Amino acid sequence: MNFAWRFMRKEMRSTDVVTLLVALVIAIGTVTAISLFIDRLRLSFEQESASLLAADRVVRSDQVIPPSWRQKAESLKLSVAERASFSTMVFANDKLQLSQVSAVTNSYPLKGRFLIDSKLFGQGIKSSESPKPGFIWISSRLASLLGVTIGQKVEVGDKTLTVSKYLVLDPGASSSAFSISPRAMMNKADLAATNVIIPGSRVRYSLLVAGEASSLNALQAWLAPKLTDGQRWISPKQRGERIGETINRAESFLLLAGTLAVVLSGVAMALASSRYVKRHLMQVAVLKTLGATPKTLSRLFLLQLLFLFVIGAVLGLAFGWIVQNMIAALLSSLVTTALPEPELWKMWLGVATGLISLVTFCLPLMRRLIRISPLSVLQPSARVEQGSVMLYLIGFAGMYALMCLYTQGVMLPTIMVVAMVGIGLVVSVLGWVMFKFGRSVTAGATSGWQIGLAALYRRLVPNLFQLLVFTLIIMLGLVLVGIKTSLIADWQKQLPADAPNHYLFNVQANQIAPINQMSHTLKIASSSWYPMVRGRITQVNGEQVSKLYPDDKPEPELFERAMNLTWAEQVGEGNKVVAGDFAANGLSVEEKVAKEAGLKLGDKLTINIGGVFHTLPITSLRSVDWSSMRPNFYVIxxxxxxxxxxxxxxxxYFVKPSQAQAFYHAMSTFPTVSILNVGDILKQIQSIIAQLSQAIQLVLVCILAAGGLVLLASVRSTLEERMEEGALLRVLGARGALVRQALIIEFACLGVFAGGIAAMGAEASLYGVQVYIFNSEPSWHPMLWLLGPGAGALLITAVGVFASRTVLKVPPMHLLRGI
Structure with a gap:
């Protein structure tokens, strides 16, 4: 044990062992950071399962819940509360902001407690009392947007309310942890006076109940035959399952992204171990000559690996803890729920990752070192049997097992492995062509740049591998940069110069004329007015939607919720009839949602509009230009x-910046009208993307560091060859500047090639995002084509020249000693 510890302390001065240790720390730290942060998200939703609903059970409805349902619950001796949630404008200080408002009864919440505070952006104090009539609680974000503090007035529709608290957490909030709209909460007794709930308004009504299980079951049995489309009975288990599925998918995605850092770290471990083995051949031979048995040597090297693993695990776990705290801090303004501290036992995944990486990438090489005979090592011409392909297959088998562990399945890991193999083949072919071309133009090389280009092909396999590694890393970085800085801006640029940037809704017929007069006076361009009525498709060709799509089968978007319906005498701007007759007495359906639902011309749909059922055939299909920013509808x-x-x-409406203040002031005379500022929403989306990308950049930094280790270890694995070349050049009269120039050219060209291929991959990825996610016209991103090769050349040159700096100092005697 003492000898192994002294041996390890000596080895810690070796670059190879340090590389192996850093790679181990990166692998453990990356996975630990991701798993701990996801655990914090999960714990924030699971701390109080019942408080996810603020009740034991909830009946949720798109329509006002009948009073008889509340009476039945009370007759079963259940505690009852009510809630109505909707989006509307909140006014204060000549400012207005679209907000998610909840109106609750005095008994709300039945389970869990509010977090409220008297300080802006405070942590919150627990409270079980709801807002009193005449008062309102608003989130710190909404208070900042409106410029109000506690004690000041805000207007919700026609009702003026006093801000009494800052709302930190609503135990029954239906929104996700990441939310765009700021929140507010008021007493349900003030709701009618606001006049914001009008026919056609999108409101979610909830009846909350709590009590004995037998009474809850009795109420569920009584309600079951009365529930119609748009009404659901919800339990904490169902809500928790949906949240759990979402978090599990996020965890799988992030861990798969982190897998790239683990794989690269594992490759760096293998390369460092390979050089470690080469350096210890003579030492092992001497120990065997002195009587050391394979068992003794196995114990020695296993103890070294154990020491290395313990040190790497401690440092990796500490690194992961710091990174997950940084991620939580970066996303703090987006998270509407408090994140508890993670559970320490969740660190096991990072430890398992480090152990599997060490065993699969390092242990096979160590075994080969132990099995070498003294006689074969002492022969100058002897070579260690590497079996590199088999060693890497063992390593990647371990990585595949880790990916399956991360995702709890084999489908995603298999797809990822196949994609990586495909990308590897493409990059290898392109790299071989470029390296081959570089060799063809360097026949009779005499200058530094010719020697450097020739070296790319001479060390073909290591350079192709490095090309693949850095192509993937640079491509990930470029995609992130493209999404963060230009993608949304490109989409906005594609909008017409006068594309509407404000929507007015919840407008009554008698308000249209004065609003039109106002817009005419202010010279603000507007589109046509469209009536909106809420309706839900309940049957397709006589079959109930609930039977066509049971609980275990996801519904198409057209059927999953109530939607806004309208009528029009002619096809509106941005709409084009692609099949059928728009003027016929039937339904006109947007073609994409029709295709998703499997609908065609002639199919009959039954629509529930305010309790009245209408059955009509589909007589036309329309294509809709959603980027026109004008009101559009799935069904007419x-x-x-x-x-x-x-x-x-x-x-x-299209409101110019110079018209905004006058427009908002004029609209304040219509307090029940809701205004949706699309421009502000785009800014919020950009802010969210920026903050999320900052969090993802932390993972990307880990990947980049692992890639740098691969390059460092790869260069050092060919260090003897490079030193011989450097010595030979010096023997032939080359100066040190020529050797340096050759190295710089070799690594710079490798970086330019990797950056160029990465720019192609990033451009293709952004094309897919623009076309298939944003549904916009693809655009060119010249910045990526400049940034990719430039960053690649600088990064790889810096790391490569640093790793091979010994070559610049090698004397000609080095070559002569080897003869």
């Missing part, structure tokens, strides 16, 4: 269907 119905249904109206 005949005017006769909506004649007897109360409707609110929607329109869009």
């Amino acid at each position: 119905v005949p005017k006769s269907v909506l004649n007897d249904s109360p409707a609110n109206y929607v329109s869009s």
Whole structure:
């Protein structure tokens, strides 16, 4: 044990052992950081399972819940509370902000407690009391946007309320942890006075109940036959399952991204171990000559690996803890729930990652070192049997097992491995062509740049591997840069110069004329007015949607929720009929949602509009240009269907920056009208992307560091060859400047090639995001084509020249001694 410890202390001065240790720290730290942060998200939702609903059970409805349901719950001796959630404008200090508002009864919440505070952006104090009538709680973010503090007034529709607390956490909030709209909470007794709930408004009503399990079951049995489309009975288990599935998917995605850092770290370990083995051949031979048995040597090297693993695990876990705290801090302004401290036992995944990496990438090489006979080592011409392909296959088998462990399955890891193999083949072919071309133009090399280009092909396999590694890393970085800095800006640029940037909705028919007069006076361009009525498709060709899509089968978007319906006498701007007759007495459906739902011309849909059922055929399909930023609808119905249904109206406006203040001031005279500022939403999206990308950049930094280790270890694995070349050049009269120039050219060209291929991959990835996610016209990103090769050349040159700096100092005598 003492000898092994002294031996390890001596080896810690070796670059190879330090490389191996740093790679181990990166692998453990990356996985630990991801798993701990995801655990914090999971714990924030699971600390109080019942408080996810603020009750034991909730009935959720798109329509006002009948009073008889509350009466039945009370008759079963259940505690009852009510809640209505909706989006509306909140006014204060000549400012207005679209907010998510909840109106609750005095008994809310039945489970869990609020977190409220008197300080802006405070941590919150627990409270079980809801806002009193005449008062409102607003989130710190909403208070900042409106410029109000506690004690000041805000307007919600026609009702003026006093801010009494800052809302930190609503135990029954239905929004996700990451939310765009700022939140507010008021007493349900003030809701009617606001006049913001009008026919066609999108409101989610909830009846909350709590009590004995037998009473809850009795209420569920009584309600089951009465629940219609748009009404659901929800339990904490169902809510928790959905949250758990979302978090599990996020964890799988992030861990798969972190796998690249683990794989690269493992490769760096293998390369460093290979050089470690070469350096210890003579030492092992001497020990065997002195009587050391394979068992003794196995114990010695296993103890070294154990020491290395313990040190790497401690440092890696500490590194992971710091990184997950940094991620949580970066996302703190987006997370609406408090994140508890992670559970320490969750660190096992990082420890397992380090152990598997060490065993699969290092142990096979150590075994080969132990099995070498003294006689074969002492022969000058002897070579160690490497079996590199088999060693790397063992290593990547371990990595594949880790990916399966991360995702709890084999599908995603298999897809990722196949994709990496495909990318590797493409990069290898392109790299071979470029290296081959470099060799063809360097025949009879005499200058530094010719020697450097020739070296790319001479060390073909190591350079192709380095090319693949840095192509992947640079491509990930370029995609992140492209999304963060230009993608949304490109999408905005594609919008027409006068594309609407404000929507008005919840507008009554008698408000249209004065609003039109206002816009005419202010010279603000507007689109047509469209009536909106809420409706839900309940049957397709006589079959109930609930039977076509049971609970275990996801519904198409057209069926999963109530939607806004309208009527129009002619096809609107940005709409084009692709099949059927728009003027026929039937439904006109947007073609993409129709295709998703498997609908075609002639199919009959039954729509529930305010409790009245209408069955109509599909008589036309439309393509819709959603980027026109004008009001568009999935389904347009005949005017006769909506004649007897109360409707609110929607329109869009293009408001110039110089007109904004006058427009907002004029709209303050219509407090029940909601305004959606699309420009502000785009800014919020950009802010969210920027903060998320900063968090992802931490993982990317780990990947980049692992890639740098691969380059460092790869260069050092060929160090003897490079030293011989350097010595030979010096023997032939080359000066040190020529050797330095050759190294710089070799690594710079490798960086330029990697950056160029990465720019192609990043451009292709951004094309897919633009076309298939943003549904916009693809655009060119010249910045990426400059940034990729430039960053690649600087990065790889710096690391490569640093790793091979010994070559610049090698004397000609080095070559002569080897003869």
